[in-house]
Amino acid sequence: MAIERTLSILKPDACLRNLTGRIMTVIEDSGLRVVAGKRLQLTQERAEAFYAVHKDRPFFGDLVSYMISGPVEVRVLEGEGAVAKYREIMGATNPAEAADGTIRKLFAENVERNSVHGSDSQENAAKEIAFFFTPEEFTG
Numbered sequence: 001m002a003i004e005r006t007l008s009i010l011k012p013d014a015c016l017r018n019l020t021g022r023i024m025t026v027i028e029d030s031g032l033r034v035v036a037g038k039r040l041q042l043t044q045e046r047a048e049a050f051y052a053v054h055k056d057r058p059f060f061g062d063l064v065s066y067m068i069s070g071p072v073e074v075r076v077l078e079g080e081g082a083v084a085k086y087r088e089i090m091g092a093t094n095p096a097e098a099a100d101g102t103i104r105k106l107f108a109e110n111v112e113r114n115s116v117h118g119s120d121s122q123e124n125a126a127k128e129i130a131f132f133f134t135p136e137e138f139t140g
């Protein structure tokens, strides 16, 4: 499998509950490596743009409100098959359905406040990384 990059977001519920260190431990223990990262506050406009693919879903308004309810930490993770590997350690969207040991099983509050985002394909990873990072922000 090839070396890939994927976008990780530690969502407001994780930042506000001081869980970022514990979540990063799970991520780093999986072998994925951080090659760019920062903490920021999303605006309504930026959150709507990031989740535009979900704009017709019934939960869209609540999702945007939640994503601007506190800081987020965005990182680019790199490693063998990073997109699928990170989705695997995140666990299912709904923590009630997430496998034991996954980030969402360990830390998520519910299907909305589920602690982490991860890109779902290499194509979306490239778009999401470009949404948050410029080339100068990478350490390699």
Ligand code: IDP
Pocket: 054, 059, 063, 092, 093, 111, 112, 113, 114, 116, 117, 118, 120
């Ligand atoms: P994913 O984060 O596992 O890729 P998506 O289906 O892309 O899941 O949904 C994006 C985000 O929208 C989820 O992570 C979660 O925060 C929220 N979400 C998804 N489904 C629901 C729902 O049924 N109710 C409330 N929020 C949801």
Ligand code: MG
Pocket: 118, 120
């Ligand atoms: Mg998704």
